[in-house]
Amino acid sequence: MATLNSPLPKRSQAAALGARAVTESVFGKASVQLKVKNLAFYGILLTALTIATLSIAAILIWSIVEGHPRLDLNLLVNNPSSISPETAGYRPAILGSTYLIAGVILFIVPIGVASAVYMELFANRAKWYNRFIELNIQNLAGVPSIVFGILGLAFIVRGPLSLGFVVAAGSLTVALLVLPTVILASREAIRAVPSSILEGSLALGATLWQSVRRQVLSAAFPGILTGVILAVARAIGEAAPLLLVGAVTFVTFDPKYLEGGYSALPVMIYNYAGRPQEEFHTLAAAGILVMLLLLMSINSIAIWLRARSEQNW
Amino acid sequence: MSSSMVTARSGDANFPSRLRAESPRYGEKIIKALLATAAAISVVTTVSIVISLLGPSISFFQDPAVTLREFFTGTQWAPSLANPSFGVLPIVVGTLMVVSFALIVAIPLGILLSIYLSEYAPKRVRKVVKPLLEVLEGLPTVAIGLFTFFWLMPTIVKLTPFLPWAGPFSIGVAGIAVGLVIIPLVSSVSDDAMRSVPRGLREGAYALGASKFEVSLKVVLPAAISGIIAAIVLGASRAVGETMVVMLVAGAGNPNLSFDPTKGIQTMTAFIGGRATGDIATGTLDYNTIFAVGSLLFFMTLAMNILAIKLVKRYREVYD
């Protein structure tokens, strides 16, 4: 084969090909059997890729087929209605989810990035309490979402914070749920920045914080952004903890952060899917489409921002 | 996310003192304290979770109707019946079955995808496939649950009439759906692990005449095995905690112990989810089962995470 068609850089490819030619001239070329195995394996890989792609496509197509009868502007601007589900809309849920996500982002970006910076660059990993923090964050990443709901009800809605059943409480609960995602992704991003960048800055006399802020964080931005996007995606779709901290299923007024009731898209969809009337099922599928739309737009913003600031070392 | 997130980097993070600034600016100390506080929030979270779970759990176990022995070894879980049984094994088995089916789906697909992404895919394809996987990762679980219940499950039932399907629920299919949910996680962590294998190993193998198939499976895969194991354990951990999909697809089964994947069986998370939004009076023994099962879940995932860290430390190949 003339090229290796692999991610190795061109010069290394050339070197490897040259050495390969030498080896082949001494030991003979690869057998037909091997070539068949190669092709078969490539086929298996492509099958895996196809399965993954088809699953996403299937979910999207199913949502469109089930929900398209209700794809009209009413879906976005109308209030929910149990009397006339044919014209009911998701407006308070869309606003509720938006307010929730804004609160989540406001919490996880500073806290998440700060934690990652501390753990990667400032903490002395030999100390037991820093290892404990590390184990902690990894463990939190796997705690079921419903347990965060229990936590939120006990300590955020009631208990020490006593915020009541308001958007801020929901935001905080979901933020704690997705915080580990941001921390872990930010750590990766910071780790991927070559240490020479940081060391060079320090050698030139900058303090650690100055170097981190101006050099490392700017360089790690795309990776941090990925983490935030994944966290936001998870946060939008979580219904279980919100059900426990007070997201209601019927509200017709706009949410406020510190007072009043609120709803969220996944909560309403889950509720509608369980009703007997067929119109509610269609409404649920349409709601899924709205959520997917929201998700896609956030993802596209992220991809655009990432493409603008990506760097190769 | 990458394999290194479960490893501790060798050496410590303090930089050689000759690279530090001469005068310690007190702003730096304050900043370090602020950053440490942010990191400590995760500790506060864990402590709060433990407190909110343990209190009612203790009162649950103190009740004379419950014995620790029955809880951990009993095979009938029916806390609301007039003659209640508190053996937790049926729902633990439910959770384990979901995890098994999820891993059966996610391990091959996830690893194959990561091999494709790191060894085979040209840059343009990678630029498309990676965001695609991020979309799959971001799909709301309620959407995947409804899709599985209304389309995937009936389709599978139609395609396999020889299996003893009964009723609209199946824990096997729920497991498959959860597998779809964790594929992106497994694949991206494995992908990062494979990409951190040094080029030199691959180049050497190519130079010696190995084909891409041999390099991927015999050089890169073993080299990245610690990260791949970490990926699998992380995926399993996420599968244990998945609530919405199992609530919609796995149903609530039967109080008796069962291993049948074609039927509905309740998982620990579905139990908590249903209970917490159901009609049981709060404060009763029946209600406190939520906290007992919640504590069990918490410690299960903790044990899995510790296992992941230990496994990675044992098998990690150090290159730098």
Add this chain to the structure above:
Amino acid sequence: MKKNLIATLAVISASAILLSACGSSDSASEDTSAATTSEETTQETTAELSGSVRIDGSSTVAPYAEIAAELFMQENPGVQVSVATSGTGGGFEKFCNGETDGSNASRLIKDEEAAICAENGITNDNIQVANDGISVVVNIDNPIECLSIEQLNAIWTDGAALQTWGEVPGLEDSEVKDVPLKLYGPGSDSGTFGYFTEEVNGDDGLITTNFVDIGEDDNALIVGVEGELGAMGYVGWTYYNESRDQIKALQIDGGNGCVAPELENVASGDYSPLGRGLYVYASDSSLQREEVAAFFRFFLENQAEIASLAGGIPLTDAQLAENLAKLDGLLS
């Protein structure tokens, strides 16, 4: 970097503002003209009511409360009513904590819950807002028409393990004697479960372990029963009523002959013992606020229309009078 984060936040907040500018703000957008033709009798004062009413509780009663809220807000746009579904038990917990103004319940309050209310000084009473008839449903091709409570008990009680319809007492020679019996039922967190077990088996929670538990997903029960000839399950009346082309309901003999779960029979009380009431609990402290009192009064006075819109069963005149009296009692 900061610029990009700000840009992201700006986009999100811009779209939120855009959406709120497009839609209406507090009232239902289909029928704004109703506000001007408000009923005189349903309001305490002639001035505009304002404030908020928070209802939580059973998801069975929630559709009624939501429709009541919608109609009420059409006439009183200044009041914000929200309805949540934490379940009957969860609803009572919040109600007895003083966190909600009304609690939807598909069963009466239990002693433990009432004790907590008493501890916190919440004097309350239940207001019945609708009737419900738990329907025993079977496959649409099942020829059996009627079962007695004793037969149901034999099938469902603790320890029962009937394999075929022929093992049901009285059905040994029926056409379905060899058809396998498959039971479906809601989970133990459901109020329907509690009521059914109490009426059919004698005690809340006394039930065989031999049934497919559908959790809270009543739609799944319909699907299950529809798919198997020998299947049997029980659901609230609205689910049966919505699925008449998928499954059929058995007539129940409670000692006075076979009675079908039809609207008239449930409302009149003939469909017994599986007829039950659906309630909203009110507390005297919340009722001090005039918007809450107005809402409850509106709910009762319009319960017939609400029940019909919800696909449920309204109160009889006697029940309506009794509950209006209860409401007055709480208000004074």
